[in-house]
Amino acid sequence: MKGRHRLGLLFSITGPYATIGQAMLNGALLAIDEVNAGDAFPFTLEPSIADPGGALSAYARLAKSMLIDEGLVHVIGCYTSSSRKEVLPYFEKYDGLLWYPSHYEGFESSENVVYTGASPNQHIVPLADFLLKRYGNKAYFVGSNYIWAWENNKIMREAVLASGGSVQAERYVPVGDVDHDSIVRQILDCRPHFIFNTLIGDSAYAFFRALRRAAKRAGLNQPRDMPVASCSLSEPELAEIGPEAADGHISSSVYFESIDTETNASFARAYRRRFPGQRATSADAEASYNAVHLLARALKAAGGEDMPAVRSVLSHVEFDAPQGPVRIDSDNRHSYLTPRIGVSNARGGFDIIFAASQPIKPDPYLIWDDVRHERVPRPAHLRIVK
Numbered sequence: 001m002k003g004r005h006r007l008g009l010l011f012s013i014t015g016p017y018a019t020i021g022q023a024m025l026n027g028a029l030l031a032i033d034e035v036n037a038g039d040a041f042p043f044t045l046e047p048s049i050a051d052p053g054g055a056l057s058a059y060a061r062l063a064k065s066m067l068i069d070e071g072l073v074h075v076i077g078c079y080t081s082s083s084r085k086e087v088l089p090y091f092e093k094y095d096g097l098l099w100y101p102s103h104y105e106g107f108e109s110s111e112n113v114v115y116t117g118a119s120p121n122q123h124i125v126p127l128a129d130f131l132l133k134r135y136g137n138k139a140y141f142v143g144s145n146y147i148w149a150w151e152n153n154k155i156m157r158e159a160v161l162a163s164g165g166s167v168q169a170e171r172y173v174p175v176g177d178v179d180h181d182s183i184v185r186q187i188l189d190c191r192p193h194f195i196f197n198t199l200i201g202d203s204a205y206a207f208f209r210a211l212r213r214a215a216k217r218a219g220l221n222q223p224r225d226m227p228v229a230s231c232s233l234s235e236p237e238l239a240e241i242g243p244e245a246a247d248g249h250i251s252s253s254v255y256f257e258s259i260d261t262e263t264n265a266s267f268a269r270a271y272r273r274r275f276p277g278q279r280a281t282s283a284d285a286e287a288s289y290n291a292v293h294l295l296a297r298a299l300k301a302a303g304g305e306d307m308p309a310v311r312s313v314l315s316h317v318e319f320d321a322p323q324g325p326v327r328i329d330s331d332n333r334h335s336y337l338t339p340r341i342g343v344s345n346a347r348g349g350f351d352i353i354f355a356a357s358q359p360i361k362p363d364p365y366l367i368w369d370d371v372r373h374e375r376v377p378r379p380a381h382l383r384i385v386k
Contacts, residue, residue, distance in 0.1 A: 002042060002044050003042060003044075004043055004045075004046055005074075005299055005305060006046045006047075006048060006072055007046070007047060007072060007295070008048050008049075008063075008074070009025060009028050009048065009049045009075070009076055010059065010063060010066070010075055010076070010078060011024045011025040011049075011051065011077050011078075012051060013051050014053045014054070015053040015176075015201075016054050016175055016200075016201040017079060017080070017175075017200050017201030017202070018054070018201075019201070019236050019240055020200070020201065020237070020282075021051075021054075021079060022278075023279075023281075023282045023284045023285040024102075024285060024288040025049070026271065026275050027271075027281075027284070027285030027287070027288040027289035028047070028289065028291065028292050029047065029274070030270060030271055030285075031289040031291075031293050031296075032045045032292055034293070041296055041299075042300065043299065048070055050062040050065075050066065056082055056086045057086075059078065060086045063075065063077075063087035063091070067090055067091070067094045067096045068094065073096055073097060074097050074305070075096060075098055075099065076098075076288055076291045077098070077099075077100075078102065079102050080146060080148060080175075081104050081105060081146065081147040081148045081151075082146045082148075084098070084102075084104070085147070088112070091110075091113065092110065092112045095112065096112060097112055097113070097114060097310065098112060098113045098114070099114045099116060099292075099295055100113050100114065100117065101117055101284070101287035101290070101291045102117040102284065102287060103118040103123050103254075103287075104117060104119070104120075105124075105147060105148050105151030105155075106119050106121075106363075106365060107120075107151060107364060109333065109334075109364060109365075110333075113333065114291070114333050115332075115333060115362070115364070116287050116288075116290050116291040116294065116326070116335050117254075117335075118253070118254045118283075118337055118339070119334050119335075119337075119363060119364045120152070120364065120366060121360065121362070121364075121366060122362060123231040123252045123253065124252065125155070125366070126356075127156075127229060127231060127250070127252035128155070128159035129159070130250075130252075130341055131193075131194050131196075131229055132159065132165070135227060136165070136194070137160055137163045137165020137166070137193065138165055138166055138192050138193045139156070139166070139167050139193065140167070140186075140190055140194075140196070141153045141156065141157070141167060141169070141171065141196045141198070142170075142171050142172075142180075142187075142195065142198070143173075144174070144198060144203055144204075145172040148198060149172060149199075150172075152198050153170055153196065155366070157170075165193075169186060173203055176202055176203060178203060178206035179206075180203075180206060183207070184211050185214070187226065188218055188220075191225075192226060194227050194228070194229055194250075195227070195228045196229055196230075197229065197230045197233075198230070198231070202240075204230075204232075204237070205237065205240045205241045205242075208228065208241045208245045208246070208249065209241060209242060209245045211245075212244065212245035213245075222248070223247065227248065227249070227250055228250065229250040229251070230249065230250070230251050230252070231251070231252050231253070233253075233344070234253070234282035234283050235256070235279065235280035235281065235282045235349055236278075236279040236282050238344055238348045238349070239279050243346065247344050247346045248344060249343065249344045250341065250342075250343055251343075251344065251350060252339065252341050253283045253340055254283060254337040254338055254339060255287075255322060255340070256349070257281045257282070258350055258351065258352055259322065259352070261322075263320055263321075263322055264322040267281065267286070267289070268322075279348075280349065281322070286321065289321075289322070290319060290321045290326050290335075294326070294328065297317040297318075297319065298313050298317050301313040301316060301317060314333060315327070315328055315329065315330035323337065323338050323340075324338045325359055326359065327359075332364055334362030334364055335362060336362065337359055337360065337362070338355065338358070338359050338360065339354075339356045340355045341355075
């Protein structure tokens with residue numbers, strides 16, 4: 001008779017970034033199915049699912065309920081950094097472990113969080129080097145008004161200024177805001193070499209459409225003349241943008257569905273079988289999928305949910321993920337991941353143009369970095385993907 005471990009899944013499958021939340025929940029549920037099938041693990045995982053709807057107050061309330069009322073120890077969830085910051089005090093107070101499956105801005109490390117999404121040296125630093133070398137150093141920043149955008153823009157700004165460039169403007173809108181007309185007009189007036197986008201969810205989709213329409217009216221080829229680059233744009237979101245504006249955008253990520261390996265192909269096939277009618281896989285789905293598999297391996301190695309035992313084995317568990325080998329760093333509980341850069345295409349996917357040759361050690365505080373990013377992996381460490 002197999003044992004049983006209960007875990008929480010805390011994802012916003014309604015609200016302003018529901019597309020991403022649904023992808024993350026899907027990835028976790030698929031991994032739970034795989035863990036529960038067969039005899040590789042002496043236990044099954046039983047999920048308790050909650051939907052905060054993108055509301056910060058709901059995240060805090062539901063996380064507290066999972067930890068206290070349900071007695072859960074492990075919770076996989078949160079997308080935005082604001083939501084992670086909202087729930088973190090409860091995980092630290094009640095000694096639970098939050099498995100955070102989202103790329104983020106870094107500058108955090110907690111005994112009560114395992115980070116399975118990309119750290120800044122795994123997404124924004126390679127993207128900054130790529131943009132400055134390929135397009136120029138006159139930038140425009142637009143983002144959702146919360147910590148993810150603020151901190152990523154700070155890192156990108158330092159890179160631009162260190163190159164001798166300039167930031168033409170830095171504009172923020174509330175999460176969910178879709179009125180970008182004044183921002184788009186300013187972009188057309190500035191004509192930056194590139195636009196760094198940290199908008200999320202519905203705000204981002206509306207911005208891509210508005211910018212493409214305005215560029216066409218001005219006789220511009222937007223992807224060529226004013227490319228938009230992101231550290232969060234994923235395959236399911238391209239469908240939300242729509243075919244009229246989804247192509248030609250740059251995304252820095254550790255996962256794209258177009259990764260050409262049998263492991264990834266198997267993941268994509270399983271995803272579509274499990275969720276017929278759902279859209280493509282994504283970095284968000286893969287990060288939560290990886291979190292479940294890493295958690296299951298940690299529980300098996302620790303012989304149970306005892307927190308000191310689980311913490312002691314975290315750095316010893318590895319997983320052959322769809323993106324490639326993934327493991328948890330013993331120094332900061334972030335993950336070794338493989339940086340990539342892709343360009344969206346008219347088929348609703350990404351053409352990968354750069355990929356790291358191996359997983360990169362996470363550096364959430366950019367302590368290896370100086371102002372000119374001389375000690376961070378640069379394009380010279382990346383290989384061109386044919």
